[in-house]
Amino acid sequence: MVRRIPGSSTGCRTCRARKIKVFSKGQHSKFHFTQPNFCRQCDEGMPACDKCLKSGRHCKGYRAPKVFINTFGQLAKLAPVELGFQGQLRAWKNKTILPLDFKRDGSTSSNSETSEDSPPPESAPEIMSLRVMDNRGATRCQFVVWVVENYFPMRDDIICGNWSTTWPDLLGKNEGLDASLYGLCMTLVGRRQGNHAMTQQSYLHYAEGVSALSQRAQRANMKISRGENVKITEEHLTIAAALMNFEVRMPPCSRRSWY
Amino acid sequence: MLSKKLVLISIIQMSNPTSGLGWASHMLALTELLRQYGPPSPSQPMDPSLWQMVRWHSLGISIAERKSSFLASPDWKGVSIPWVASPLINDLLDIAVDLPGVLEQVDPCTQTKFSDEQDSTAAIEDETVQRVLDSCLSLNQNLEQWRLELQKSAPEPLEYHVVTLPEALPLEAGNPFPTGLAFPTILVGKMYCHYWALQITLQDAIANLIEFIYQRYPTVYQYSAMIDAQETADLCARNICQSVAYLTSAELGTTGTQSTAWPLIVAQKHFRRLTQMNEEARVKDQWCEQRVEELIEHGYTWARTFSLIEKENYAVTGDLGQHITQHMQC
Numbered sequence: 001m002v003r004r005i006p007g008s009s010t011g012c013r014t015c016r017a018r019k020i021k022v023f024s025k026g027q028h029s030k031f032h033f034t035q036p037n038f039c040r041q042c043d044e045g046m047p048a049c050d051k052c053l054k055s056g057r058h059c060k061g062y063r064a065p066k067v068f069i070n071t072f073g074q075l076a077k078l079a080p081v082e083l084g085f086q087g088q089l090r091a092w093k094n095k096t097i098l099p100l101d102f103k104r105d106g107s108t109s110s111n112s113e114t115s116e117d118s119p120p121p122e123s124a125p126e127i128m129s130l131r132v133m134d135n136r137g138a139t140r141c142q143f144v145v146w147v148v149e150n151y152f153p154m155r156d157d158i159i160c161g162n163w164s165t166t167w168p169d170l171l172g173k174n175e176g177l178d179a180s181l182y183g184l185c186m187t188l189v190g191r192r193q194g195n196h197a198m199t200q201q202s203y204l205h206y207a208e209g210v211s212a213l214s215q216r217a218q219r220a221n222m223k224i225s226r227g228e229n230v231k232i233t234e235e236h237l238t239i240a241a242a243l244m245n246f247e248v249r250m251p252p253c254s255r256r257s258w259y
Numbered sequence: 260m261l262s263k264k265l266v267l268i269s270i271i272q273m274s275n276p277t278s279g280l281g282w283a284s285h286m287l288a289l290t291e292l293l294r295q296y297g298p299p300s301p302s303q304p305m306d307p308s309l310w311q312m313v314r315w316h317s318l319g320i321s322i323a324e325r326k327s328s329f330l331a332s333p334d335w336k337g338v339s340i341p342w343v344a345s346p347l348i349n350d351l352l353d354i355a356v357d358l359p360g361v362l363e364q365v366d367p368c369t370q371t372k373f374s375d376e377q378d379s380t381a382a383i384e385d386e387t388v389q390r391v392l393d394s395c396l397s398l399n400q401n402l403e404q405w406r407l408e409l410q411k412s413a414p415e416p417l418e419y420h421v422v423t424l425p426e427a428l429p430l431e432a433g434n435p436f437p438t439g440l441a442f443p444t445i446l447v448g449k450m451y452c453h454y455w456a457l458q459i460t461l462q463d464a465i466a467n468l469i470e471f472i473y474q475r476y477p478t479v480y481q482y483s484a485m486i487d488a489q490e491t492a493d494l495c496a497r498n499i500c501q502s503v504a505y506l507t508s509a510e511l512g513t514t515g516t517q518s519t520a521w522p523l524i525v526a527q528k529h530f531r532r533l534t535q536m537n538e539e540a541r542v543k544d545q546w547c548e549q550r551v552e553e554l555i556e557h558g559y560t561w562a563r564t565f566s567l568i569e570k571e572n573y574a575v576t577g578d579l580g581q582h583i584t585q586h587m588q589c
Contacts, residue, residue, distance in 0.1 A: 163308035164517075232296040234305055240292055241309060244285035244316065 012049045013060035015042035140182040141171050147185040151192070163241070174235050176212020179205045180242035187246060206246050213239050286320050289313060290328075298335050310338070314352050315453075318359070319521055322460060327360030347409055348450050354401045355457050361398055362464055364391045369467040388472060395465045402458060409450065435543045436497070439504040449518040452502050455495035456522035459529050462492035493533075496526035500543065503550050520554055523547060 043050045048059035145168045152164050167181050183205030190199030213236070220230040293313055299305035314330060321328040329335065336353045368388055442448035466488035473481040499522045506515040527547035533540035 163306070163312040166306060166308055232292050234296070234309075236292050237289065237296060237305070237313070238309060240285055240289040241313060244289055247285055 011042040011044060012052060012062055014052050014057050015049060137172055137178060140178050141168070144168055144171060144181055144185050147189060151188060170238060174212075174239070176209050176216070177235060177239050177242065179212065180209030180239050180246065183209060184242050184246045202246070206243065209239060209243055209246075213243065286316055290317050290320075293317070294329055299338050311348065311352065314356070315521075318352070318355055321356075321359035322362065325359060325362040325366055327363050328356060331356040331360050347405070348446070350408070351405055351450060351454060351457075354398070354405055355453075357398055357401075358457060358461060361391075361394050362460070364394060365464045365468055368471050369464075385475075388468070392465070392468055392472070395461060395468060399458075399461055399465065402454065402461070406454060409447075409454075435539065435546050436500045438501060440498060440501045441505050442502070445506070445515060445518065448502055448506055448515075452499050452506065452518060452522040455499050456525040458495045459492045459499075459525050462488045462495070463529065463532070466492065492529055496529045496543075499523060499526040500547065500550075507550075507553070516554055519550075523550055523554070527551065 041051070044062070045053075052059035148165060148167055152162060167185070170181060171178055183202040186202035186205060187199050190196070190202060216236065216239075223230050290313075296305075297303060299310055317328060317330055321330075336356065338349075368383055368391060440448075442451065466485050469481055469485040469488060473485060503519055503523060506519040508515060524547075527544060530540045530544040530547060534544055
């Protein structure tokens with residue numbers, strides 16, 4: 001028998017918080033009207049389950065908010081201030097991997113140390129680990145796809161003409177572009193969730209994107225000095241657009257003059 | 260030259276990644292790249308959504324600078340791309356790219372209005388003023404034509420509907436916008452809001468220009484035309500504010516937030532200009548300020564950056580290299 005993965009149970013969030021049982025496949029016929037606890041089961045109805053409707057509760061739906069565990073948490077906490085840019089780049093290249101159980105405030109703790117005062121299950125967001133895999137591209141792709149799916153609803157009227165929804169298709173073609181989009185998604189999530197460490201970590205990837213673009217520019221400059229023609233490609237534009245979008249989510253300048 | 264600019268921008272970004280100047284720097288670099296890339300064509304394709312996004316941002320920066328852009332030249336208009344989205348938004352952009360050029364023509368006229376020199380108004384010939392006014396009215400006509408096309412193009416009217424917001428406070432409680440606007444789709448909402456934002460900018464320019472003419476030829480007609488332009492701008496600003504609740508609703512995710520920022524800031528600037536004369540405008544300005552703060556809380560900090568942009572402190576005008584050189588010397 002295949003055991004269910006912990007935390008993968010279905011049912012609306014309200015019923016899960018109330019520890020209401022949930023129908024699983026094949027159970028409907030078996031338990032229907034014969035199960036003594038039938039009245040305590042969530043039928044997973046949309047948009048609200050029958051249980052919540054009957055009890056007059058607000059059905060919170062089935063998609064739990066997710067929080068990314070930041071594998072570079074401590075590094076990100078140090079990165080902009082104490083490491084300096086070169087230090088950040090070195091740390092990134094060394095792929096410093098830190099414990100996964102990273103909290104929003106930057107501290108680390110084991111999951112088993114959860115105190116009794118921890119928030120009730122219904123308010124605890126579902127946690128998705130952002131693990132550093134051997135394949136860095138796969139990690140980035142996973143994250144970018146998740147961000148696009150969750151922050152840009154996949155409705156026809158929203159997809160139309162929205163550049164953000166094309167991000168997953170742009171991945172894997174260019175390292176600089178990957179880094180820019182990854183950083184962009186990370187700062188988007190970090191700012192939305194109030195995760196300062198994640199926002200700071202995004203600077204690493206932003207810097208990587210800027211570095212890639214400037215290297216391309218340097219190569220172009222060398223070609224120009226040799227009298228060769230330089231052709232701007234769509235990739236150049238896309239990297240610059242991603243970096244510009246990143247800046248859209250940067251803190252505003254406190255100085256009067258931007259330069 | 261381009262690569263040198265990009266390298267300098269990169270150096271600045273690396274040395275001070277949180278300075279807030281990055282958006283303008285990248286936007287200028289992106290605009291420069293786009294100019295060298297050339298207009299999209301079948302032989303030189305570009306992702307339609309990227310093309311649209313770059314044009315909106317470039318338009319925003321050109322309007323802030325009040326300076327015409329190369330995107331207004333005929334080569335860059337009417338680019339034929341197999342659009343997935345509604346081509347109407349592309350048409351709107353084709354019209355809107357003319358706005359910075361019109362503002363550039365209006366400014367010399369309106370700036371002399373407040374000059375101390377007695378004969379400053381006489382320095383600008385009537386023909387020039389009339390030509391500028393004609394440009395404004397022509398653009399206004401194009402925008403109006405576009406709005407009619409938007410309404411006609413769909414099988415059912417793509418109009419917005421006035422709805423009562425459940426969470427809104429009544430007018431007496433200090434909420435200047437107790438009702439909201441709902442749209443059939445977010446695309447329609449986005450198009451309308453950007454159309455209104457363009458109209459505010461244009462109508463304010465027209466009002467200023469007619470006021471300048473009124474100084475020379477004070478007639479009832481001029482006065483009434485000026486009031487009409489101001490009222491149109493006011494109506495558009497109100498419509499934008501009433502659309503905020505729809506566009507920032509949770510189901511639209513970040514997409515709605517992105518569509519809200521620029522129109523909302525344009526509306527806020529309109530109300531801010533009127534605060535000295537009008538107490539109601541001050542309340543509306545404060546309301547807009549609260550919505551901008553909410554956008555920032557949602558991670559869209561560019562809303563604050565863009566709201567700070569004014570022509571007089573917008574240091575990106577002119578040659579980018581000059582500013583970067585100044586920065587490097589500091």
